[in-house]
Amino acid sequence: MTETEIKTELELEQWLKENCYPMHSYSINGNFIYEGCGIENNGGLYQWYYTERGEKRVLEYFATEKDAVQYALKTIKEDEHANRNFIGMYKSDQEVEQILSELIKRGIEYWTDKIPYGGMNDWRTRIFVIGCGIKNAQDLIKDE
Incomplete structure (x- = not known):
C-alpha cells in the first residue's frame, strides 16, 4: 500500500507496522499508550491528540477520518524519533x-x-x- 492510498486508521496502523514503526508512542486504531499522540473519533469529529500522564490535549480537529489519517501520517513521518x-x-x-x-x-x-x-x-x-x-x-x- 502506498502512502497516498492510506485513508483509514486501520490502513495507517498496517503501514506503520509494515514499516517497523514502534506503536508504543502512537494510538492509531485504538491501541493503548501511556504517552504520545493518537487519533480519536469523538462524536464524528476526528481528533489528533497528545497524552502524557493521563492528561489528554487535543492538538487538531478533522471532519473526516481520511484527513486525520493523512495528517497523522505526515506528522509521524516528520518525527525523526518515530521509527x-x-x-x-x-x-x-x-x-x-x-x-x-x-x-x-x-x-x-x-x-x-x-x-x-x-x-x-x-x-x-x-x-x-x-x-x-x-x-x-x-x-x-x-x-x-
Whole structure:
C-alpha cells in the first residue's frame, strides 16, 4: 500500500507496522499508550491528540477520518524519533562498541545517545535501530 492510498486508521496502523514503526508512542486504531499522540473519533469529529500522564490535549480537529489519517501520517513521518526501535541501554563503553560493531557489520542503521540514568555520575548509552533494521537485530535486544 502506498502512502497516498492510506485513508483509514486501520490502513495507517498496517503501514506503520509494515514499516517497523514502534506503536508504543502512537494510538492509531485504538491501541493503548501511556504517552504520545493518537487519533480519536469523538462524536464524528476526528481528533489528533497528545497524552502524557493521563492528561489528554487535543492538538487538531478533522471532519473526516481520511484527513486525520493523512495528517497523522505526515506528522509521524516528520518525527525523526518515530521509527527508532529501542534495543538496549548500556553502562559499559565496551559493550556499546560490541553492539555497534555488530550493527555496522549487519548494515543496520542505528542511533545512540547518552543520558544521566542514575544522576550526573551514572551515564548510560541508549541504542536504537532505525525502522525495519529491527528485524535483523532481534538477537541484540537487551532484556532488562
